[in-house]
Amino acid sequence: MALADLEFEVTDRVVIAHVDGEIDMSNAHELENAFSLRMTNDALGLVVDLRKVDYLDSAGIHLLYALRERLDNRGQQLRLVVGTEAAISEALRIADVTRTVGAFETIDAARQSITS
Helix, strand or coil, X not given: CXXXXXXXXXXXXXXXXEEEEEECCCXXXXXXXXXXXXXXXXXXXXXXXXXXXXXXXXXXXXXXXXHHHHHHHCCCEEEEECCXXXXXXXXXXXXXXXXXXXXXXXXXXXXXHHHC
16 A cells, blocks of 8 residues: 555444545555455444545545445445544545545544444
């Protein structure tokens, strides 16, 4: 995977993915595969922490929408964590990702929206 580091943890049956770096056409497919491999059938959902993502192009936006659709089809939920100061927050807002997918400022808030 180029340009981005990805780390996972699981809390309360919610998979939390921390992404650091850039998401673009060079690594979006690899990230999508990595997310899919970590989502077990017993997971309630996926929280993607994007606060340390410096760059996101249209391939990254497509990845988020495709991921949401795939998880919806499995009965699982997707939430994003994007701080207001994040470099990509404006791009996500313009592409309507924050409203459509669901964006939160903290991991705990995103996780609780899935578990409650």
